Amino acid sequence: MPNNKSLSPQKTSSDTPSGQVDSSISRRSFIKAGAAIGGVSMLDHPSVASALTKAGNTARAKKPNIIIIISDQLNIDAIAHYKDHYRDPAYGGHWLKTPHLDRLAQEGYSFIESHTPDPLCSPSRSCMFTGRMAIETGVVQLNIGIDKHIPNMGQWFEQHSDYRRVYCGKWHAGGHWNYPDVSGPRKIPGFETLPVGGSGMGIYADPQVSNSSASYIANDHGKTPYLLVASLMNPHDICYWATNLDGKRCTPEKDIYHLGEKLPILPPNFHYHFKEPYGEHRYTGFHSHTQWRNYTYDYYRMVEDIDEHVGRIMSAVRERNDDTVVIFTSDHGEGLGRHQRIEKWHPYQSSVKVPFIVWSPNRVKPGVLDTEHMITNVDIMPTVCNYAGIEPPPLYRGLNLRPIVDKLGEGVQTWRDNVYSNWQVTGRNIRTKRYKWAMRYQYSGNFKKPFVRKSDGEHTQFIPGHGEDFAEYPNQLLFDLENDPWELNNLADDPQYASVIKHHREILRDWEAKLIPGVNYDRN
Amino acid sequence: MAAIINDFAFLSEVSDFSLRGLKGLTTEYVPPPLGKFHPEGSWSQSYAMYVLIPHGARRVGEFTLVRKPKAAGGFTLDVHTRRLSVSGYSHFQRAEIHCKSDALASPVSWLFDTKLAKKPTDPPYLQSGRRRTGAVRDGALFIRDNIRTARTPLEGAYGNEWTMLEAVQRLPREKTPTMHYTLIDEYDTPQPEHTLEYRDQVTVPLKGGHVDLHSYCDIGRAVIPTTYWVDDHNRLLFVCTGLQVYALNIANGKTGICPPHYISSVGPNPIGRDGNAKQ
Numbered sequence: 168m169p170n171n172k173s174l175s176p177q178k179t180s181s182d183t184p185s186g187q188v189d190s191s192i193s194r195r196s197f198i199k200a201g202a203a204i205g206g207v208s209m210l211d212h213p214s215v216a217s218a219l220t221k222a223g224n225t226a227r228a229k230k231p232n233i234i235i236i237i238s239d240q241l242n243i244d245a246i247a248h249y250k251d252h253y254r255d256p257a258y259g260g261h262w263l264k265t266p267h268l269d270r271l272a273q274e275g276y277s278f279i280e281s282h283t284p285d286p287l288c289s290p291s292r293s294c295m296f297t298g299r300m301a302i303e304t305g306v307v308q309l310n311i312g313i314d315k316h317i318p319n320m321g322q323w324f325e326q327h328s329d330y331r332r333v334y335c336g337k338w339h340a341g342g343h344w345n346y347p348d349v350s351g352p353r354k355i356p357g358f359e360t361l362p363v364g365g366s367g368m369g370i371y372a373d374p375q376v377s378n379s380s381a382s383y384i385a386n387d388h389g390k391t392p393y394l395l396v397a398s399l400m401n402p403h404d405i406c407y408w409a410t411n412l413d414g415k416r417c418t419p420e421k422d423i424y425h426l427g428e429k430l431p432i433l434p435p436n437f438h439y440h441f442k443e444p445y446g447e448h449r450y451t452g453f454h455s456h457t458q459w460r461n462y463t464y465d466y467y468r469m470v471e472d473i474d475e476h477v478g479r480i481m482s483a484v485r486e487r488n489d490d491t492v493v494i495f496t497s498d499h500g501e502g503l504g505r506h507q508r509i510e511k512w513h514p515y516q517s518s519v520k521v522p523f524i525v526w527s528p529n530r531v532k533p534g535v536l537d538t539e540h541m542i543t544n545v546d547i548m549p550t551v552c553n554y555a556g557i558e559p560p561p562l563y564r565g566l567n568l569r570p571i572v573d574k575l576g577e578g579v580q581t582w583r584d585n586v587y588s589n590w591q592v593t594g595r596n597i598r599t600k601r602y603k604w605a606m607r608y609q610y611s612g613n614f615k616k617p618f619v620r621k622s623d624g625e626h627t628q629f630i631p632g633h634g635e636d637f638a639e640y641p642n643q644l645l646f647d648l649e650n651d652p653w654e655l656n657n658l659a660d661d662p663q664y665a666s667v668i669k670h671h672r673e674i675l676r677d678w679e680a681k682l683i684p685g686v687n688y689d690r691n
Numbered sequence: 692m693a694a695i696i697n698d699f700a701f702l703s704e705v706s707d708f709s710l711r712g713l714k715g716l717t718t719e720y721v722p723p724p725l726g727k728f729h730p731e732g733s734w735s736q737s738y739a740m741y742v743l744i745p746h747g748a749r750r751v752g753e754f755t756l757v758r759k760p761k762a763a764g765g766f767t768l769d770v771h772t773r774r775l776s777v778s779g780y781s782h783f784q785r786a787e788i789h790c791k792s793d794a795l796a797s798p799v800s801w802l803f804d805t806k807l808a809k810k811p812t813d814p815p816y817l818q819s820g821r822r823r824t825g826a827v828r829d830g831a832l833f834i835r836d837n838i839r840t841a842r843t844p845l846e847g848a849y850g851n852e853w854t855m856l857e858a859v860q861r862l863p864r865e866k867t868p869t870m871h872y873t874l875i876d877e878y879d880t881p882q883p884e885h886t887l888e889y890r891d892q893v894t895v896p897l898k899g900g901h902v903d904l905h906s907y908c909d910i911g912r913a914v915i916p917t918t919y920w921v922d923d924h925n926r927l928l929f930v931c932t933g934l935q936v937y938a939l940n941i942a943n944g945k946t947g948i949c950p951p952h953y954i955s956s957v958g959p960n961p962i963g964r965d966g967n968a969k970q
Contacts, residue, residue: 263912264884264912333817346776346777347777348777348778349777349778349780349816350778351778353777359817360777360778360817361807361816361817361819362776362777362778362780362807362816363776363777363782363807364776364777365751365774365775365776365777366742366744366749366751366775367744368742368744368934368935370742370915370932370933370934370935371740371742371751371752371774371934371935374774374782374877375774375776375782375807377877378782378784378805378821378877379782379805379807379819381821382805382806382815382818382819382820382821383817383818383819385821385836385837385838386818386820386821387818404933404934407743407744407745407934408933417743417933417934419708423708424908424910424916426910465915465916465933468912468913468914468915469915471882471912471913472913472914474913475876475877475880475882475913478880479877479879479880482841482879486836486838486839486841487838
């Protein structure tokens with residue numbers, strides 16, 4: 168029988184019958200509403216309020232530099248430090264060395280139950296830098312601009328703080344381009360640019376990112392703190408290993424380098440037996456187990472390269488010994504043969520889970536491996552705003568992590584009990600403590616990317632979960648992650664889990680009733 | 692008898708596999724004239740840097756190596772790297788490396804700097820310039836910047852990603868015992884557990900005629916298996932690693948032909964828009 172202990176949904180203070188947000192709502196209420204979505208309102212809890220007051224006072228007294236280091240397509244288990252948690256020998260930590268990320272984790276606070284809001288570059292990044300869900304930013308696919316009404320992190324900090332804001336590396340959260348220019352339409356609003364990149368390949372761009380970011384940190388003598396984003400591209404290069412470069416160019420079918428037992432083993436869920444939702448397919452371009460293992464071997468070398476770049480940036484941070492907060496994460500994970508997938512955008516854990524480390528020797532509890540609190544990358548926005556002593560933008564969807572990670576934080580008595588995410592435009596995941604439910608909407612109308620269609624010359628919004636145009640594809644997925652971490656057994660068709668699915672469906676409905684689809688895109 | 696590579700379709704073994712990245716380049720590429728080349732003497736070489744994109748490759752930068760023997764033994768290797776960026780800027784790196792004349796061209800001490808600028812002579816853009824020094828002594832790597840010196844243990848044989856390009860031009864073109872070493876990557880980060888070994892010989896058709904190439908393969912931490920290709924005169928012509936290809940373009944002032952991009956097969960959207968490869 169399923170564990171019903173986690174099935175009692177907690178009332179949120181922002182629940183409204185209509186699911187609409189009153190534009191006349193007060194700023195304080197905005198914040199409460201945003202913080203409460205998907206869980207309880209943290210700010211209502213006395214211990215949280217106290218912790219926030221203390222932390223907030225500290226933040227206002229002395230604002231830290233904030234550095235966000237982003238990798239691209241990095242699996243959470245591909246950090247060697249976590250291999251005692253991810254004990255199965257098929258996990259990445261057993262096949263690589265990541266001394267710099269290990270040290271970051273040892274000195275910082277790691278979340279293990281950390282998720283991307285959407286396992287694809289552009290949507291994920293749009294969420295990260297706005298605190299809103301992809302449906303709201305409008306970036307539900309690659310190469311779409313963020314809704315012009317929603318401020319990005321740089322714009323928000325520009326308007327509300329004295330922080331200097333610098334972006335170095337891959338953006339890809341707006342428009343059909345990866346690396347921002349220093350001026351013109353491809354400059355990220357609100358940020359100055361360290362002009363790097365140019366090729367779209369991590370092996371070429373990442374040395375520029377780590378060297379230039381480290382130099383900026385080492386040279387800084389500004390009178391005001393800075394917000395620096397160092398956005399690395401790899402291990403995203405693995406995307407070109409299988410599909411784009413004449414099929415086979417970068418992935419040998421044989422063990423031509425005589426790597427033998429250095430080739431990682433196949434994951435336990437390489438073979439699986441259940442029907443998948445519409446649009447989900449195994450990758451069939453590899454012709455041997457060795458080819459899959461070569462693919463994985465090369466992926467881990469890219470992760471080791473990322474580790475080096477993180478080490479270079481962190482070396483500059485440590486040498487300065489300033490008051491600095493570092494957040495390290497990824498935009499999504501990588502299939503890596505799990506469910507015979509490559510790349511991302513899938514509903515499985517390999518795509519959805521991301522590393523998330525908060526580091527600051529003066530502020531953050533060191534050496535914590537948090538397996539309890541479920542977080543998502545929309546939490547970055549309210550967290551960095553709190554460090555900067557400013558309020559988050561209206562309608563932000565995340566939670567401030569400081570009460571959990573700060574030395575002065577008193578912890579939280581209650582926390583969100585579910586995480587919502589999108590995949591492949593119309594796919595949805597609801598993750599609860601024990602289960603993950605994945606489903607996909609079927610859209611029968613004249614679907615036009617991203618989700619706006621013309622109706623009598625007028626734009627019509629795709630409001631997920633509402634309207635007669637939307638049904639559900641069959642073949643939902645339900646996994647008991649406590650007992651089936653590799654997602655081998657789909658429980659969705661088992662009648663005894665009907666109540667579990669019903670509960671998750673209710674969470675989805677509540678979430679989507681609150682989200683406000685984006686409409687006004689900045690494409691270039 | 693070396694295998695003659697004239698059809699990349701059948702490729703499967705290590706050398707041939709690595710050469711896939713050159714497909715499309717070899718029909719246009721002409722190496723610079725040999726002139727007087729002595730691997731252990733004074734020379735300069737410039738290489739075009741390519742990244743592989745769908746159905747071809749695109750030239751994204753270049754680097755120059757200048758080798759100067761020292762009377763007291765060893766040599767100096769100057770390395771100037773330029774990676775094209777956005778908005779007319781480039782990422783420049785410059786290093787002066789004092790090396791041993793051993794099999795791995797082990798660096799002893801070096802000065803290196805990095806910056807973003809439009810021209811090499813321009814000041815760094817937005818605090819992006821930095822100069823540091825490195826040295827290996829007493830079983831450790833020392834990296835010094837303006838503030839402090841960082842020490843990292845470094846034992847056993849070691850090389851550097853750029854000095855390796857010099858080293859392979861002095862190695863015998865035959866099977867020798869595998870070398871185990873630590874690669875100092877990007878001038879400041881030791882990556883242990885590397886091996887370098889001679890692999891094999893192939894004959895490759897270039898625009899100006901066939902050339903015999905010998906390969907050395909580097910495998911190890913943080914690096915996609917890398918193959919160095921030297922010709923019968925021990926000149927390094929190509930380096931192939933994953934998505935990256937280097938091709939010798941200028942040798943001692945004499946220029947060959949390295950196209951701005953090359954096509955390896957017919958397909959949609961061979962070159963990404965404005966340098967952004969199709970995602």
